[in-house]
Amino acid sequence: MRWRAMLGLGALAVVGAYGALVAQRASLQAPAPTPILTDRHGLFLAQLGHEREVEGARHTEYGFWVATPLPDRVVRATLALEDRRFWSHPGIDPLSVARAAWQNLTGLEVRSGASTIAMQVARMQAPAARHLWSKALEAGTAVALTWRYGREAVLEQYLRLVPYGNGSHGIAHAARFYLDKPVADLSWAEIAFLSAIPQAPALHNPLRPDGLRRAVARGQRALNALAAQGTIPADELDTARAQLAALALPQPPRRPAALHLVARLRATLARDGAAALDPADPRLRTRLDLGVQGMVEELAQAQLEALRPCGAQQVAAMVVRRADRQVIAAMGSAGFATTPGGAFDYTLASRSPGSTLKPFLYALALQRGDLAPAEIMGDLPDGASGIANADGGWLGPILPRQALANSRNVPATNLLRRMGLDAGFGMLQRLGLHDGAGQPERFGLSMAIGGLPTSLERLMRAYGALGDDGWLADLDWYEGQSLSPRRQVLTAEAARLVTLFLADPQARLPSFPRYGPTEFPFPVALKTGTSQGYRDAWMIAFSRDWIVGVWIGRADNAPMDGLTGGNAAGPLANALLQRLHGSTPGLLVDGGFPAPAGMEPVTLCAQDGRPDRGRCSRTLTEWVRPGTLPPEDEVVAIRAAPPEGPTPRLSILSPENNARFWRNPELPAALNRMPLRAAASAGVEQLVWYVDGEPFAVAAPGETVYWPMTPGPHRFQLRLPFAPELSRPTRIVVE
Structure with a gap:
C-alpha cells in the first residue's frame, strides 16, 4: 500500500508541477514591435531590432508587428495550411493528434504534424527541446491560452511571432521587409510565397536566389492545397499561380554606411520615444535626407584626404535646418572601422571648442549692458592673464564687432573678467554647452578661448538659438520625437547684434582675408575655432536656411600641423553651405540678417568708435539705439591715445x-x-x-x-x- 501512496503523491506532484508551469506560461507575450527607419523621403535607413544571446551567439530579431485587423485572405490561408479546425477545437486538435500518433506507430513516411496554431504560439513564446514533456506543456498552454484570450487573439499572436527568416518575425513585418507593402495588400500569390518560409527559413531564404526558387516552388504547393480546400476562388487560382511564378522581390533594403547615425537614432529613440508609433506599421520617418548625407560624406572625405599630410585623422559634420532644427545630415567620423578612432562619434565627443563659445559671451555682455556696440575694446598685451592672440599680434583699439569677427582672445577674456566667471559659466550651461559639472574657477578665463570642452551637437543647438532670436530648441531627429519646450536664453536684441557681427566680412579683416573660406555669395554668420596646439579645427556657420557645423582633428588628440578653423574646417563648411543653397560661384545674393528692433545703423570709425565725419580711412556700420552714442569728446577720452611725436615712418x-x-x-x-x-x-x-x-x-x-x-x-x-x-x-x- 505504501508504494501506491508514494506513486499517488508522485503523480500529484507531477500534476501540480505541470499545472504550475502551464499557468506560468498561459499569457500572450511578445517583444515590442521593432521600427524600420527611413529618411525624410521614405528611403530605407535601418531597422532597429532586439538583440539576444542564444548558445553564446548574439542574434538580432526584428518585427513583431501587430497584424490587426486580421486580413481576411491571410486568415483563410493561414488556417487552411496550419490549422483547419482552429475555430472548433479548444487549442489542441484531437483528430490531428490521433492521425500523427497513427502515422508514427505505423511508420508511414509521409507524416503530418499535430501542432495547432495555439501550440505553436506556446512554443514560440517559450522555446524548448523537442520531447514528450515539452509537447505536453505546449498542449496544456495552448488550451489555457485559448480559454483565457479567445481564438482570435491567439491567431493574432501567431501572426505576430511566426519567423520568416533573416530575423523577421510576423507576417506584417515580413510583408514590408520582403515585398515593401502592407499586409492587407498581399495577393494570394504573395501570401502563398510567405507561407513557405516559416517551415524552413534558412532553406527558403528569399534574399538568396536558390532560397527564392525553393520558396516559390513550395508556395505553388500551398496554392494547390488552398485550392483543394476551396479557400481560393477558382477564378483567382490561375492568376495566383502565374503571379507566383513571375514573382520578383524588390531590391532588398540596404543600410547606409553611417553606423553612427543608426546608433544615435537608437539612443535618441530609447531616451525620447516616438509619439503615436503604430504597432501595426512602426515605420519611423526620420528628418534625415540620405542625399544630403551622401553629399556631406563625399565632401568631408575629400577635405580630410587633402589635410592628411598635415596630420588630420578625423572629420565630423552636421547639417540642421535652421527654421525647425531638423537634423538633415550627421557624419560622426570618416569611417567606422577604416580610420583611426572611427568607432567614435565625433558629433558627440567633448573637445576643446577653441573660440566657438565667444559669441555667447558677447551676447551675454550686450544684454547685461556690460558692453555697447560702439564701445572700444583693447586688443593689447595682457601680462596679468598671460593670454595672447593666436597670431601673436595685436590690433590695438577695436570695436566689439571687429574683436569678435577677428576672434581676438584678449578682448574676449577681458569681457569675461568684467562679467564674472559665474555669469559666463551659467550662460554656457543654459545654452546646453556643458552639463554644469565642475566649478567656474576650474576653467577660469580660458572658458572664452576653448578651455571648457563641448561637442559639435551642443554647438549646433546653441548656434540655432543665436540664429533664432535667442530661442533654444532641441535638435529634431525624427517624427514624433518628444522635444523639450522652446525657451528663450538670449534676448532678441543681443542675438541679432552678435549675428550681424559674425556675418560681416569687413569686420573679419585683417585676420580673415576676403574671398577665402569665410566668404559666401549670400549672407552667412560664422565662427571659427582652433584649440591650443592645433588639436581641433571648427567652423559653425548659419545662413537664412541652414546651420552647418564641421570639426576636424585627430583620434589621439595630438596636434595637427597648423590646421585652423579657417583653413581646415572653413573650406568644408563653405562647400557644404554652397551645395545646400545651390549657389553659382560669383552670384551675390542681396539681403542680410535682420537688425535688432528699435536700433538704427550708424557709420563709425573703426579706430575710435566715433561717428564718421569723412575723416576715417576705415569705417564699419554698426547698429545702435538712437541717442546712445556719447558726445564726441567723451568717446575720444576712452579711445587709445595717439602716439606722441612725428608721424611714424x-x-x-x-x-x-x-x-x-x-x-x-x-x-x-x-x-x-x-x-x-x-x-x-x-x-x-x-x-x-x-x-x-x-x-x-x-x-x-x-x-x-x-x-x-x-x-x-x-x-x-x-x-x-x-x-x-x-x-x-x-x-x-x-x-
Whole structure:
C-alpha cells in the first residue's frame, strides 16, 4: 500500500508541477514591435531590432508587428495550411493528434504534424527541446491560452511571432521587409510565397536566389492545397499561380554606411520615444535626407584626404535646418572601422571648442549692458592673464564687432573678467554647452578661448538659438520625437547684434582675408575655432536656411600641423553651405540678417568708435539705439591715445620697387615664396602687410614674412593697424 501512496503523491506532484508551469506560461507575450527607419523621403535607413544571446551567439530579431485587423485572405490561408479546425477545437486538435500518433506507430513516411496554431504560439513564446514533456506543456498552454484570450487573439499572436527568416518575425513585418507593402495588400500569390518560409527559413531564404526558387516552388504547393480546400476562388487560382511564378522581390533594403547615425537614432529613440508609433506599421520617418548625407560624406572625405599630410585623422559634420532644427545630415567620423578612432562619434565627443563659445559671451555682455556696440575694446598685451592672440599680434583699439569677427582672445577674456566667471559659466550651461559639472574657477578665463570642452551637437543647438532670436530648441531627429519646450536664453536684441557681427566680412579683416573660406555669395554668420596646439579645427556657420557645423582633428588628440578653423574646417563648411543653397560661384545674393528692433545703423570709425565725419580711412556700420552714442569728446577720452611725436615712418625693405621675379617650376608651390621685410620708426610695434590692396599678414618691424608667389603684377604696402599711416607702395612682377 505504501508504494501506491508514494506513486499517488508522485503523480500529484507531477500534476501540480505541470499545472504550475502551464499557468506560468498561459499569457500572450511578445517583444515590442521593432521600427524600420527611413529618411525624410521614405528611403530605407535601418531597422532597429532586439538583440539576444542564444548558445553564446548574439542574434538580432526584428518585427513583431501587430497584424490587426486580421486580413481576411491571410486568415483563410493561414488556417487552411496550419490549422483547419482552429475555430472548433479548444487549442489542441484531437483528430490531428490521433492521425500523427497513427502515422508514427505505423511508420508511414509521409507524416503530418499535430501542432495547432495555439501550440505553436506556446512554443514560440517559450522555446524548448523537442520531447514528450515539452509537447505536453505546449498542449496544456495552448488550451489555457485559448480559454483565457479567445481564438482570435491567439491567431493574432501567431501572426505576430511566426519567423520568416533573416530575423523577421510576423507576417506584417515580413510583408514590408520582403515585398515593401502592407499586409492587407498581399495577393494570394504573395501570401502563398510567405507561407513557405516559416517551415524552413534558412532553406527558403528569399534574399538568396536558390532560397527564392525553393520558396516559390513550395508556395505553388500551398496554392494547390488552398485550392483543394476551396479557400481560393477558382477564378483567382490561375492568376495566383502565374503571379507566383513571375514573382520578383524588390531590391532588398540596404543600410547606409553611417553606423553612427543608426546608433544615435537608437539612443535618441530609447531616451525620447516616438509619439503615436503604430504597432501595426512602426515605420519611423526620420528628418534625415540620405542625399544630403551622401553629399556631406563625399565632401568631408575629400577635405580630410587633402589635410592628411598635415596630420588630420578625423572629420565630423552636421547639417540642421535652421527654421525647425531638423537634423538633415550627421557624419560622426570618416569611417567606422577604416580610420583611426572611427568607432567614435565625433558629433558627440567633448573637445576643446577653441573660440566657438565667444559669441555667447558677447551676447551675454550686450544684454547685461556690460558692453555697447560702439564701445572700444583693447586688443593689447595682457601680462596679468598671460593670454595672447593666436597670431601673436595685436590690433590695438577695436570695436566689439571687429574683436569678435577677428576672434581676438584678449578682448574676449577681458569681457569675461568684467562679467564674472559665474555669469559666463551659467550662460554656457543654459545654452546646453556643458552639463554644469565642475566649478567656474576650474576653467577660469580660458572658458572664452576653448578651455571648457563641448561637442559639435551642443554647438549646433546653441548656434540655432543665436540664429533664432535667442530661442533654444532641441535638435529634431525624427517624427514624433518628444522635444523639450522652446525657451528663450538670449534676448532678441543681443542675438541679432552678435549675428550681424559674425556675418560681416569687413569686420573679419585683417585676420580673415576676403574671398577665402569665410566668404559666401549670400549672407552667412560664422565662427571659427582652433584649440591650443592645433588639436581641433571648427567652423559653425548659419545662413537664412541652414546651420552647418564641421570639426576636424585627430583620434589621439595630438596636434595637427597648423590646421585652423579657417583653413581646415572653413573650406568644408563653405562647400557644404554652397551645395545646400545651390549657389553659382560669383552670384551675390542681396539681403542680410535682420537688425535688432528699435536700433538704427550708424557709420563709425573703426579706430575710435566715433561717428564718421569723412575723416576715417576705415569705417564699419554698426547698429545702435538712437541717442546712445556719447558726445564726441567723451568717446575720444576712452579711445587709445595717439602716439606722441612725428608721424611714424614705414618703409618696405624687400622686395625692391619695380623688381621682376621668376618662379621655379620644379619646386613645389609651397616653396615658391618671397620674403617680405619692413622697417619703421621707433615706437612702432606692429605692421600690417597689404598685398594688392588686401591685408595679408600682421608682423613686427624687422620680422620676415613669406608671401607665396603668384604670376602677374603685384603691389605691396605697409600700414599701422587701424591707422591712416601708409608706406609708399612697392610694385613688382612675378613671371
